Amino acid sequence: MRDFAAELEQRKQSGLHRHRRLISGPQQPSLTSDGQSLLSFCSNDYLGLANHPANIEAFVNALPETGLGGAASHLICGHHDAHHRLEERLAAFTQRSAALFFSTGYMANMGAISALAGRGDTIFSDRLNHASIIDGCILSRAKVRRYPHSDMAALERMLDETSGHKLVVTDGVFSMDGDIAPLRELAALCKTHDALLVVDDAHGVGVLGPQGRGSVAELGLSEDDVPVLIGTLGKAVGTSGAFVAGPQILMDYLVQKARTYIYTTAMPPAIAEATVASLDLIERDDERRAHLRDLIERFRRGAANLGYQLMPSDTPIQPIMVGDNWSALALSKALEQKGLLVTAIRPPTVPEGEARLRVTLSAAHTRADVDRLLAGLSACRALSGSVVEQSA
Numbered sequence: 001m002r003d004f005a006a007e008l009e010q011r012k013q014s015g016l017h018r019h020r021r022l023i024s025g026p027q028q029p030s031l032t033s034d035g036q037s038l039l040s041f042c043s044n045d046y047l048g049l050a051n052h053p054a055n056i057e058a059f060v061n062a063l064p065e066t067g068l069g070g071a072a073s074h075l076i077c078g079h080h081d082a083h084h085r086l087e088e089r090l091a092a093f094t095q096r097s098a099a100l101f102f103s104t105g106y107m108a109n110m111g112a113i114s115a116l117a118g119r120g121d122t123i124f125s126d127r128l129n130h131a132s133i134i135d136g137c138i139l140s141r142a143k144v145r146r147y148p149h150s151d152m153a154a155l156e157r158m159l160d161e162t163s164g165h166k167l168v169v170t171d172g173v174f175s176m177d178g179d180i181a182p183l184r185e186l187a188a189l190c191k192t193h194d195a196l197l198v199v200d201d202a203h204g205v206g207v208l209g210p211q212g213r214g215s216v217a218e219l220g221l222s223e224d225d226v227p228v229l230i231g232t233l234g235k236a237v238g239t240s241g242a243f244v245a246g247p248q249i250l251m252d253y254l255v256q257k258a259r260t261y262i263y264t265t266a267m268p269p270a271i272a273e274a275t276v277a278s279l280d281l282i283e284r285d286d287e288r289r290a291h292l293r294d295l296i297e298r299f300r301r302g303a304a305n306l307g308y309q310l311m312p313s314d315t316p317i318q319p320i321m322v323g324d325n326w327s328a329l330a331l332s333k334a335l336e337q338k339g340l341l342v343t344a345i346r347p348p349t350v351p352e353g354e355a356r357l358r359v360t361l362s363a364a365h366t367r368a369d370v371d372r373l374l375a376g377l378s379a380c381r382a383l384s385g386s387v388v389e390q391s392a
Contacts, residue, residue: 206236
């Protein structure tokens with residue numbers, strides 16, 4: 001039998017052991033973790049909508065009409081009219097022909113990728129893509145070729161030498177680096193080489209683009225440019241679930257072929273109603289996004305002045321590069337002792353030697369919150385491995 005205890009001990013010795021925090025109360029910047037009051041900078045609730053009163057009200061008001069559980073898969077008797085309204089709302093929001101509501105972002109990527117490519121096909125995947133994309137590629141049984149991060153020249157060479165059905169998949173905003181994929185170049189390459197482009201915009205929807213429509217919309221790319229758009233609803237949208245949007249024929253195809261859609265219980269319909277309400281908020285709340293951009297600029301300016309190494313990100317994801325696992329853990333722990341929750345990210349989530357603190361900002365934060373984080377970073381700056389010479 002495999003020695004599971006030894007593997008766990010090895011993870012502890014390598015600074016890779018993880019544990020779950022017990023959070024009390026709603027998700028918001030000021031939360032209680034394991035009984036301690038902390039100011040959190042590690043949530044993906046980028047617009048502060050996870051605890052928004054209007055969304056909570058929409059959920060509560062829907063319960064008498066929808067009940068609590070989905071009770072069955074969409075293809076049995078679980079496809080409630082609330083789910084259908086959400087899909088129509090998502091199609092309109094993303095300016096796509098149709099949309100399909102999945103239970104999680106992981107399931108959306110797994111289901112869509114494994115349905116749209118299979119044996120004999122080739123998938124081209126950015127080397128820094130999310131684990132759900134990687135696993136979707138594996139599940140497809142297609143040949144998978146990983147290209148260097150955002151390296152369009154390398155991808156073009158790979159596409160040139162490949163025949164048959166080709167699928168290119170990328171994150172829109174990369175979850176651990178915070179940078180944005182070269183989507184215009186990707187769209188052009190895919191058109192030239194007759195490849196199907198899939199973009200997972202989990203961290204762009206709600207935050208980027210006109211009315212929060214995401215990184216694809218920010219560049220003015222249409223359904224013809226990016227045929228398959230995937231997004232999650234548990235981040236900036238503040239609720240739960242995910243979606244795939246694109247041409248009606250592809251959504252119909254996924255209903256027939258996406259195993260993670262077919263063989264799972266539908267999400268509670270009340271969640272769908274709350275999500276529609278949240279999308280309404282997102283579309284009209286440019287002020288919330290403007291405040292978030294101000295916080296991002298404030299943090300980047302302050303952290304750079306302190307000598308911390310930041311990555312080139314204009315999104316709410318602001319990684320502080322540290323290097324080794326133990327230094328990242330030490331910096332995270334020191335900040336926690338000052339009442340600040342910033343998670344240390346270690347391999348395999350990021351490459352070996354690239355451990356970091358992943359600061360995520362929310363429109364629910366205030367300028368004073370960001371200043372408090374910067375003061376904590378200033379007090380902890382002497383920790384080994386966490387500071388580098390300020391770069392341009």
